């Protein structure tokens with residue numbers, strides 16, 4: 775059974791809480807089973823790596839995104855640039871899209 779999710783990969787989202795509150799970014803990856811998502815440049819974690827010459831790995835600090843709970847994300851409408859809830863709409867060609875609850879602009883291009 776598919777889980778209903780309000781955000782999808784490649785959506786532009788805004789972070790609602792936590793240290794990255796107010797930041798915006800693109801959803802890079804979804805982890806639906808855990809209801810979490812990876813958002814570009816959000817919730818960055820520093821990982822210290824040891825140098826390993828055999829595998830040609832340089833030591834140092836690597837920053838990478840860690841997952842964030844989807845309940846902390848809200849879609850940013852590409853039309854009106856506000857964070858918004860989505861509605862569903864079927865276009866005249868039969869395509870099902872999400873629209874912005876504020877301006878009714880189509881979010882899925």
Ligand SMILES: [Zn+2]
Nearest residue numbers: 851854874877
């Ligand atoms: Zn809108």
